[in-house]
Amino acid sequence: MPLSFEVLSTAGPARRGRLVTPHGVIETPAFMPVGTLGAVKGVTPQELAAAGASVMLANLYHLALRPGIDTVERLGGLHRFTGWTGPILTDSGGFQVWSLGGLRTVDEGGVTFRSHLDGSPLRFTPEGVVDFQERMGVDIAMVLDECPPWPVEKSVAEASWARTLAWARRARAASKGGPGGLFGIVQGSVFPDLRVQAAAELAELGFDGYAIGGVSVGEPAPERRQVVEWTAPALPAEKPRYLMGVGYPADILHAVSHGVDLFDCVLPARNARHGVLFTRDGVVKIKNAKHKEDPRPLDPECDCPACSRTSRAFLHHLTRAGELTAAVLGTLHNVRFYLDFMADLRQAIGLGALTEMGEKHATRSTGGDPPEEPDPGSLRVSSDPLEQRSS
Amino acid sequence: MPLSFEVLSTAGPARRGRLVTPHGVIETPAFMPVGTLGAVKGVTPQELAAAGASVMLANLYHLALRPGIDTVERLGGLHRFTGWTGPILTDSGGFQVWSLGGLRTVDEGGVTFRSHLDGSPLRFTPEGVVDFQERMGVDIAMVLDECPPWPVEKSVAEASWARTLAWARRARAASKGGPGGLFGIVQGSVFPDLRVQAAAELAELGFDGYAIGGVSVGEPAPERRQVVEWTAPALPAEKPRYLMGVGYPADILHAVSHGVDLFDCVLPARNARHGVLFTRDGVVKIKNAKHKEDPRPLDPECDCPACSRTSRAFLHHLTRAGELTAAVLGTLHNVRFYLDFMADLRQAIGLGALTEMGEKHATRSTGGDPPEEPDPGSLRVSSDPLEQRSS
DSSP: OOOEEEEEEEETTEEEEEEEETTEEEEESEEEOBOTTSSOTTOOHHHHHHTTOSOEEEEHHHHHHTTOHHHHHHTTOHHHHHOOOSOEEEEOSHHHHHHTGGGEEEETTEEEEEOTTTOOEEEEOHHHHHHHHHHHTOSEEEOOOOOOOSSOOHHHHHHHHHHHHHHHHHHHHHOOOOSSEEEEEEOOTTOHHHHHHHHHHHHHTOOSEEEEOSOSSSOOHHHHHHHHHHHGGGSOTTSOEEETTOOOHHHHHHHHHTTOOEEEOSHHHHHHHTTEEEETTEEEETTSGGGTTOOSOSOTTOOSHHHHHOOHHHHHHHHHTTOHHHHHHHHHHHHHHHHHHHHHHHHHHHHTOHHHHHHHHHHHTTSSSOOSOSOGGGTTOSSSGGGTTTO | OOOEEEEEEEETTEEEEEEEETTEEEEESEEEOBOTTSSOTTOOHHHHHHTTOSOEEEEHHHHHHTTOHHHHHHTTOHHHHHOOOSOEEEEOSHHHHHHTGGGEEEETTEEEEEOTTTOOEEEEOHHHHHHHHHHHTOSEEEOOOOOOOSSOOHHHHHHHHHHHHHHHHHHHHHOOOOSSEEEEEEOOTTOHHHHHHHHHHHHTTOOSEEEEOSOSSSOOHHHHHHHHHHHGGGSOTTSOEEETTOOOHHHHHHHHHTTOOEEEOSHHHHHHHTTEEEETTEEEETTSGGGTTOOSOSOTTOOSHHHHHOOHHHHHHHHHTTOHHHHHHHHHHHHHHHHHHHHHHHHHHHHTOHHHHHHHHHHHTTSSSOOSOSOGGGTTOSSSGGGTTTO
16 A cells, blocks of 8 residues: 555544655644645745645646646656655646636546646546656645536536546546555535535545545635535545645634544745734734834744744835745745644644644634635635635 | 954965954855845845855845834844844945935935935935944944946046045044944046055055945946956955955956955846856756756755755746746855855865866856856846845
8 A cells, every 4th residue: 555544543533643655654634835836935845844844735737737747757756856855745636627717628538728828738637637646656646526616506516526426436447556645535515415425435436535625615614614524524534534725724623623634725825925924823914014113023932934033023024025035934934833733733632632722722813913814715716716726 | 343354374365364243253255145135035044044154245225215224223233133143244325325326416425315115315424324334233334435337537436436535534433333343445446546546545544344346337347357456455455355246256256366355246146036047067047948857956066955955957847937936946056156166265275276276167167058148247237226236
């Protein structure tokens, strides 16, 4: 088996686990920083490791366009290419393809689309996508799926799931079993019976792990949380569970408490580039004038490169001036914040203190600046849909 | 004495020295990476130290506009503000003010100008500029000078020097002697007798070090080199000599061989942001298609974060995609390259092998891609003059 997963301890549905991959061990629950094109924006592979990342996510769609799968393969695979030597999960690109809207056409065999960069035609098939990921040598490959929009008619969601399931079956059959593992993706929009049915049908195919897809597409936060509550317990307990594209720390805490093990989100890096920084006492919008002469570290409990050497005042100054170093320091901090948060979650599960940690987080995290985004359900929705899960 | 300088060994006019400052020792010849607003663009203070920098340059003009000298002072000075704990030299801002053209007016007392950011009026005087720098707690402060354009009539250069000398006298008198030292700046355009006279007049004032200013303003490389050859030997041998805003490695090598000790230039960082990378075998324009599938490190003799873990192909990929990480990795490399080059120069002087090193450099460095800029004399000249020495 290329992947092995062990649940070390539980606290209710929450699990403290260990996922062993060809390129290293992932202690779960784990957050996977997003390196769309092979690098987290502004972060070297060495700094990503120093921040405590145990796994990086990259994006098949973007890598297929640039530099191309053949190039990555000829250069020795994605690890050698990127210089990130730990485990890598590649998103199948399904989400990005669906985001293309009119630029794609779907048939039973796969999806044909045009590059958002130069309009050149490309085709993703369930088999081809598995082949791409195996040729790049990733540790965790994802199946090609169809991600319905929100809201959607139930009949449309059912038909879409039928296709995604058929594709999952073909992907499973196409996998040559290496070098890493293959995860299936549950869809079913916000329909509880469809989600539960989908989880059971997917589990029959025997994947190495199971993802909950189709969230963070604009649905309200309560609906997203319900999807997690319906779907996670319906997935095989002995395999890792991955909630795709979510989210804020509170969302992650909620999902962990319902048994989810893996997460990715562009939030920490993208917010950092916009001067929105996470701290244990809430979100800081560093451009605000109140931070101009604040000599305190951004988060005194953090020892990232920003917090250990500079002040809120310096981060304010660099951010207001549009300096590259603001994005670098902010991203290093936010990514570190997420990774520290996951470490706290793992410890709390081990100690049976997840509820207490949740209460403490909920209390402390309200102390920051007024939130920028009213609803994290819109995480992936912007004028440039391709930016959503990919930057 | 806040600064002490010792010449450890010589090789002809070239000197291997040690400059002790309140915040640490600078082994000379030394290159000062440019952190205009308090940080080298894209580089954390920790990474700058890891690259081998012993001193950082910041810019008074830019800091006076943002965040303001009062703010820096209230936050405990420039070291605490920026998180860079080693020596800091601040450029006086004279060069930036002259670059403002019509936005400034000069009188005997100083220069009045308008912020290029919001048009607000500011005034720099010889005394005020020293006060600003002392309040920020820098290790090396520079006097306010007037930087004549090139070409310029000799009579204009003489009148300009008379004013700069008067200002230098007032700056020297205004200095409260701490916490760091104060450097004078020799001007005189490309007139040998004026340069030699200026050096002697400035030396009489007894500065802690002497800069050669007024170069890299558009003059051809041979004229710039002549300025160094006339001026450096006319400066006091027992004090450090600083060539402002220069340049390519070959320019630095030339100036070192004529007795210059300190350098700064935006070239390594700015070129990195444009995909122009330095190697021991010449300049690499990483966007060129020839690098697309090159699995070799950028420079196999370099152990910067880029060269130690990634390939030319990956840097090509990130640069073509416009990724932030391309600028970060490229800047870390180019700055490291310059700092390694200085270390090689110091070693060569100590071994009496500077000529051999120069010949080796000249031979090897022709192996790269065709040069982008035909004449390094135009280093500081672009459509945005303020970008010249400041980014």
